[in-house]
Amino acid sequence: MLEVNDISVRYDGRDALSGVGLAVREGETVVLLGANGAGKTTLIKAMNGTVPVASGEIVLNGRSLGVLSRREIARSVAVVAQENETRFPVTALEFVLSGRFVYGGPFGWETDEDVSFASQALQECDLAEFETRLMNELSGGERQRVVLARALATNARILLLDEPTANLDLAHQAMMFRLVRKRCDEGSSAVVITHDLNLAAEFADTVVLLKGGRLIASGAASDVLTAENIKEVFGVDVLLDAHPVTGGVRVTSVF
Amino acid sequence: MYLFGGTLLVLLLVVLAGAAMLGAERLPLFDLNEQQRSILFDIRLPRIFLAACVGGSLAVAGAGLQSLLRNPLAEPYLLGVSNGAALGTMLAFVLFDQLEIARPILAFAGAALATVAVYRMAKSRAGMNVERLVLSGVIVTTFLSSVIVMLTTLLDAAKLRSFTFWLLGDLSQATRNGVYLSFAAVIVGTIILTSQARALNLMMIGERDAFDFGVEVGRVRLLVFGAASLVVGAAVAASGSVGYVGLIVPHLVRLSVGSDNRLVVPFSAVAGAIFVVFADTVARTAIAPRELPVGAVTALVGAPLFIYLLRKR
Structure with a gap:
């Protein structure tokens, strides 16, 4: 659905990404891992055309991102960015409905369809009672869930999520990943940035490790999340064992 | 929403009728004599209609700029847009004295240049915070004011006095042509801004949000800046710089109907008309037979509200 073919992105005269390649297939959850400044956010921004690529190409549903209009991209790709406060009294429902922009004219x-997608998305995010609440009166975690609901309400087939769990409590972190997982099981795909290696191991089909704008490894969590790779990317020693319930990789830092 | 719209329309009619009756010469609503008719149709009504158009113009410009710039304090007068238009108007006076049409055209150009200047000054790599935009507005405003003052030295004493008055907002020079032009500008401007209202709803949340969800941000910015410059240029060319209308009116409208620009923009047009017709009636009756500049009246209400909005958050 979305192919990143050997792209480089330049910021301020330095390479924020160099030679990164990646394919996001239908139904797949891809998790991007890396230290701060590794280029994860830049990669997500490149994937919906927010930052231009210096070389290489991004292909969305068979067409190069460069030839698509904003509307065409937004119909296929929805973004959950790191949260953004507004100084205007916008309700949660209005916020979520703003994601339906591409389906309306001047x-x-x-439409009723827009509203029903929006209400349903709010419901999925455990926010059914929040429709008429104002965004600037919500807690950081509640706002973050509204931002997710807006992306879900678009019905876009590709979700790009930049640290969606940053402000969330334990229960809602799991909820966030379950919702993303559920969408992917229904045929969408998702690219998620997180710093939680265990959540990544739990939910990702593909884990991608980035360091200094380069791709270090990509593949199944059990192949990619090795002690050597983690040491290289984060500079910390970890212990790896099997999760007692799921049997997946479990990462424990050694301080 | 329908209730609010209905209330606004009734209020508009009441204020228009009241403004028509009140003044240095009190007029009855019906059975006017020849002299009274002449006062009403030749002097008072053009002025009232101009006040309505100017009010609507400044209010929609404020509503549009606020959403676009994500800043409830954005306002044509405070951003220096009105002063840009005022400078354009003055240049037209100095360069093409008799050519009436040159004034709104140069006013539009001045407004557009001031808008772009203040936007570029306020924008930084880290985005645009509220204070930076307001400060950029102050810089542009004071700079343009000093240019205007220098230009006034080219004028003779009699013209100078009327100019000083005009700079603070003066509706007493209303002409038929001025009214027609302002009316056309406010209608076109409101339609353009309303057509971008859904995009503005996203811009108001964040420029990145708007971009991510399919808004051609550059195009919307151009349309909103263009429409705001159009209405402010026409308003200032006809009546000088009436301040704070674009701050007060959208704020009150948002308190009543929420933030959806599809409501805020058109309702601001009507509410702005009501507000300035009312303020102008106060300006010409409070110390009758002498007059206050209408801008002095609107600033009296607007400045305290500005402080309140700045402190709130």
Whole structure:
């Protein structure tokens, strides 16, 4: 669905990404891991055309990102960015409905279909009672879930999530990943940035390790999350064992 | 929403009727004599209609700029846009004295240049915070003011006095042509801004959000800047710089109907008309037969609200 072919991105005269290649297939959850400044956010921004690529190409559903309009991209790709406060009194429902922009023309009002997608998304994110609440009165974690709900309400087939769990409590971190997983099981795909290696191991089909704008490893969690790779990317020693319930990789830092 | 719209329309009619009756000469609503008719149709009504158009113009410009710049304090007067238009108007006076149409055209150009200047000054790599935008507005405003003051030295004493008055907002020079032009500008401007309202709803949340969810951000910015410059240029060319209308009116409208720009923009047009017609009626009756500049009246209300909005958050 989304192919990243050997791209480089330049920021301020230095390479933020160099020679990164990656394919996001239908139904797949891809998790990007790396230290701060490794280029994870830049990669996500490149994937929906927010930052231009200096070389290489990104292909969305068979067409190069460069030839697509904003509307065409937004119909296929929805973004959950790191949260953003607004100084205007916007309700949670209005916020989620703003994600339906590409389905309306000028002067248009949202259709019943728009509203039902929005309410459903709020419900999925455990926010059914929050429709009329104002965004600037919500807690950071609640706002973050509204931001996720907006991305879900678009019905875009590809979700790009930049640290969606940063403000969330334990229960809602799991909820976030379960919702993303569920969408992927229904045929969507997702690219998620997180710093939680265990959540990555649990939910990812593909784990991608980035360091200094380069791709270090990519593949199944059990292949990629090795002590050597983690040492190289994060500079910390870890212990690896099997999760007692799921049997997946479990990562424990050694301080 | 329908209730609010209905209330606004009724209020508009009441204020228009009140403004028509009140003044240095009190007029009855019906059975006017020849002299009274002449006062009403030749002097008072053009002025009232101009006040309505100017009010609507400044209010929609404020609503549009606030959403685009993500800043409830954005306002044509405070950002220096009005002063840009004022400088354009003055240049037209100095360069093409008799050519009336040159004034709104140069006013539009001045407004557009000031808008772009303040936007570029306020924008930094880290984005645009509230204070930076307001400060950029202050810089542009004071710079343009000093240019305007220098230009006034080219004028003779009699013209100078009327100019000083005009700079603070003066509706007493209303002409038929001025009214027609302002009316056309406010209608076109409001339609353009309303057509971008859904995009502005996203811009108001964040420029990145808007971009991510399919808004052609550059195009929307161009349309909103263009429409705001159009309405402010027409308003200032006809009536000088009336301040704070674009701050007060959208704020009150948002308190009533929420933040959806599809409501805020058109309702601001009507509410702005009500507000300036009312303020102008106060300006010409409070110390009758002498007059206050209408801008002095609106600033009296607007400045405290600005402080309140700055402290809130």
